[in-house]
Amino acid sequence: MALAGVRVIELAGLAPAPFCGMILSDFGARVIRVDRTKVTMAMDSLARGKQSVALNLKSPQGVAVLKKLCIQSDIVLEPFRKGVMEKLGLGPEELLKENPRLIYARLTGYGQSGSYAKAAGHDINYLAMSGLLSTLGRSSEKPYAPLNLVADFAGGGLMCAFGIVLALLERSKSGQGQIIDASMVEGAAYVGSFMWKSRSLGLWNRPRGENLLDSGAPFYDTYQTSDGKYMAVGAIEPQFYDQLIQGLGLDAASLPPQMSFSDWPELRRTFARVFAQKRQAEWSRIFDGTDACVTPVLPLDEAGSHPHNRERGSFLRDAQGEVSPRPAPVLSRTPARPCLSRDPVVGEHTRSVLEEYGFDPAHIEQLLSAGVVECNKAKARL
């Protein structure tokens, strides 16, 4: 796999860093997650392929253990507030001095500088600060955050993984590591560059929820079907819009022009009335195989069984029978081979990792008895 041989130390955090770590693991990196001691349940539901070491960083010995792990690793991924690692004596200064090839990824909400740098926050705060949240939501409603997809995952974990791969490529030429300052505000905004750079096209100059792609246009929206499900319509170009009208059995001559903004509310009511007359499966049979850009809105637990997704194997089932998306994108020669076995329990690999990283057995025993590290066994599944 593309990242085979790359060694990552991921410090346990909330959603963004675990997603970054899972991406790296899916594409072949060895990801060791450093968990706190005295916790029973990992908060990481994105732990595929990772190993877990339970380590108390509030002890000087714990800091020394982490240093030794980082010196022998390619990447350290830290999810904490600005300044936390420095307080522990594990800042970039210290670690890069010991390992100049280290790629030190810092995934935060607001970045390593600026007046908000030390403030707590979550996806919705970063999305708000990026400017994008102001554009999300229907005209009659207040702005809403689409789950924690944009800042945590797209602009956070994924953008940080991208930065890590960039730094690995650069290091293959320079031989040097570097620091990655991954701010979720900036990552989200960067993902949303189109919103800023397409304003001259007149795509966003109406109020929120009245534009082409923000639920303003009736031909770019969702509609309820007679069985309470929904169809998604994305028929923007005239040639696709014509096929939408045809599929709905409407007479184009009796409708207002597609881009007549003032007629959009009436056009939406017409579409809603027609979509409500048939079941989702019936509409799928009508529109499948056409360019009308009409697709069923699939629930999470049905997406994997849709014929198209099933043919591609877009979703995987792990050893526990849990379905989740396969890694993307698909590389032809070195595709990801995600681990399908169960997630690690906190501290499950402490001993084996420390032995592998050169800690002698007597030292490991001393660390265990001092509570600096913990070893936990996976509970047999009944």
Ligand SMILES: C[C@H](CCC[C@@H](C)[C@H]1CC[C@H]2[C@@H]3[C@H](O)C[C@@H]4C[C@H](O)CC[C@]4(C)[C@H]3C[C@H](O)[C@]12C)C(=O)SCCNC(=O)CCNC(=O)[C@H](O)C(C)(C)COP(=O)(O)OP(=O)(O)OC[C@H]1O[C@@H](n2cnc3c(N)ncnc32)[C@H](O)[C@@H]1OP(=O)(O)O
């Ligand atoms: C929308 C998302 C948030 C979704 C998260 C949910 C998925 C989870 C939120 C609550 C979880 C549930 C809950 O915990 C209850 C159950 C617990 C059970 O165990 C599991 C099931 C639960 C139901 C659980 C399930 C889920 O996990 C939840 C629902 C986001 O937006 S996430 C993005 C958040 N923002 C960032 O990541 C930006 C950067 N980070 C930060 O700004 C801060 O870390 C943050 C997030 C504001 C938290 O601040 P906090 O003060 O808590 O921490 P820090 O200032 O970063 O300092 C860390 C301190 O911890 C020390 N430390 C770290 N590692 C170790 C170690 N190994 N040993 C010892 N100590 C350690 C470190 O030294 C720092 O100490 P100091 O404060 O003294 O410096």
